[in-house]
Amino acid sequence: MWDEATLKMLIQGVGETLYMVFFSTLFGYVIGLPIGILLVTSAKDGIRPNAVVYKTLDVIVNLTRSIPFLILLVAILPFTRMVVGTTIGSNATIVPLTLSAAPFIARLVESSLKEIDVGVIEAAQSMGASSMQIVLKVLLPEAKPSLIVGCAIATTTILGYSAMAGFVGGGGLGTIAINYGFYRYQYAIMLVTVVLLVLIVQVLQGIGMKAAKYYDKRK
Numbered sequence: 001m002w003d004e005a006t007l008k009m010l011i012q013g014v015g016e017t018l019y020m021v022f023f024s025t026l027f028g029y030v031i032g033l034p035i036g037i038l039l040v041t042s043a044k045d046g047i048r049p050n051a052v053v054y055k056t057l058d059v060i061v062n063l064t065r066s067i068p069f070l071i072l073l074v075a076i077l078p079f080t081r082m083v084v085g086t087t088i089g090s091n092a093t094i095v096p097l098t099l100s101a102a103p104f105i106a107r108l109v110e111s112s113l114k115e116i117d118v119g120v121i122e123a124a125q126s127m128g129a130s131s132m133q134i135v136l137k138v139l140l141p142e143a144k145p146s147l148i149v150g151c152a153i154a155t156t157t158i159l160g161y162s163a164m165a166g167f168v169g170g171g172g173l174g175t176i177a178i179n180y181g182f183y184r185y186q187y188a189i190m191l192v193t194v195v196l197l198v199l200i201v202q203v204l205q206g207i208g209m210k211a212a213k214y215y216d217k218r219k
Contacts, residue, residue, distance in 0.1 A: 004190070014196060016090045020162045025155050028101035035061065035102070036109025037135055048123065048131050058078060058107075058182050064103040071159045072096050073168060093170035095164060101158050108150035112143040145216040152208025156201045163197060173197055173202035 018111040039057055042050040073096040077087045116139060124138045140147070160182045166174025181190020
């Protein structure tokens with residue numbers, strides 16, 4: 001069972017998994033980061049309170065976060081096919097992963113930005129800083145350690161979702177575990193894929209925590 005073809009398959013699975021996780025996290029932050037910032041700035045105690053914007057985004061984020069990933073993956077198959085031209089494989093999985101991760105990332109960003117001392121924001125306002133300047137030069141820099149920790153959490157969560165996509169041919173280690181470990185009863189391969197996923201999670205979390213510690217001004 002452990003021939004060259006199997007080893008190549010596992011190496012390819014690791015590569016596909018990292019590929020899906022990287023781009024899903026990237027696109028998830030492209031969508032989720034601005035939403036998280038808007039949730040903080042438009043809140044009742046934000047720098048630009050706007051009840052309509054806040055309630056709209058809050059409802060959208062809550063609704064999309066409530067949809068289980070597998071259900072979302074199947075429900076948006078037509079949209080996935082329209083975007084990437086297929087519903088199987090790594091590229092197709094990135095679409096639902098991104099849509100599932102974005103609201104989760106938005107909440108992580110919102111939580112990180114809310115940790116900032118109000119006095120720092122008030123000081124920037126008293127010096128005449130604009131809302132954009134406060135966001136770019138106060139909120140994001142001050143919340144950098146927490147944002148990095150949130151990114152590590154989001155990445156490992158997306159990694160778990162990518163494994164679930166194996167049930168519908170999503171590619172990566174999840175597909176290998178399902179096709180060989182489950183359907184063909186090769187439990188050794190399933191065990192190896194689980195070990196590889198755990199190792200990837202530990203590495204990603206370790207990198208994230210070290211980066212957060214490096215940027216933490218309180219150390």
